[in-house]
Amino acid sequence: MPVRVVETSSALSQPSGGTSGNTLPSVCTLLSVGQAFSGTQNVSSQQKDEAWRVNVRIQGCDLDHGYLCGTMEALNVPMADTPVVTFWEGEIVDTKNYTFFTGKWGATSEDDIKHWTKFPSFSPLLSQVDIDGGKSLDLNNYPYIFMRWKEQYFVNVGTDCGLTIAGFYYVCFSSTDGSINGFYYDPNSSPFQKLELKSTNEGRLGFSFSSYELQ
Template sequence: MPVRVAESSAPSQVSGTNSGHTSSPAYTLLSVGQAFSGTQNVSSLQKEEAWRVNVRIQGCDLEHGYLCGTMEALNVPMADTPIVVTFWEGEIVDTKNYTFYTGKWEASPEDDKRHWTKFPSFTPLLSQVENDGGKSLDLSNYPYIFMRWKEQYFVNVGTDCGLTIAGFYYVCFSCSDGSINGFYYDPNSRYLYFFLVFYIFVN
């Protein structure tokens, strides 16, 4: 989400409940029109905050590893409006169009590995990613889909709303239950080790 708490210095935690959509094919759950909702938490030394998050997929081009959508943050404590909507574009790590190494947005290979390894599902892939960025991996039948989501602009508010979209999300989608969790990376907060995480389920 478009939120960066400058004083954050610790990873936040995730929470959520399964809504029961466990039998749908993975890419059906990532198709246009699918909606997800859940909770986004921020932890810092000073305070902990949480708010509801709604995500809707607006476009998906699997052949080119692309998807996009909107993200709504509800009742964010520092926002001036009850709902903040952003438009985001995503990269699917398919080792054909995109690898685990971001190569932009001021994310180094070390930043990539530090964030991807926060997902237990990434651990079996680590050694191969360290060898060649994961280019030789076949992820077509892997039970998780890894993505990067980059918010491009605010939809319903101006840039002076008090929030930022300077960073991007490392995202992991579970093919078994349709849940998504992610960690936010903001290059402006790299020395604070700031991470933001959300956990959302298909509606």
């Protein structure tokens, strides 16, 4: 949920496990309903250096269909009097329901590659993704789960809050330590805003959110 800041930028082996097949990423208890994460999103631009504190909670997960959803709470947004909460829906790159190519939200395959290659864990997959978006990859035992998170609406503030949710996040989840890294994509916002989250020690109890009704 970054501030809309227009800014110019420039960016940018073999597949792991080379066997074909459309299998789902391994299920990790840290990527389950109720799990909470906490960290920061860097919203720096040429004019300022700024990081917002961010909390995320998983609200729903359907691995068979490559779907998950949750809430994201930004705590120290300069133009907001209260924490800003959004509801997001996610696509799990499982090579069955979704590939590494987004195909919507204004992202081209070139945009996809530029963002996925920001994750070191993506490097072994790059050559196969270049060919078919990763359709022939077997990610079942890969220790990282790649996702896209798209914020759908503001939960507790209006659309005039000074923030935009027009873009989406490229996300990489580590099943080893439960950490999440992401990069926000929106052509009209400053590029490669980095999201860094760690699973909270409380597990499914997580941290305390204010009470919001999702509709």
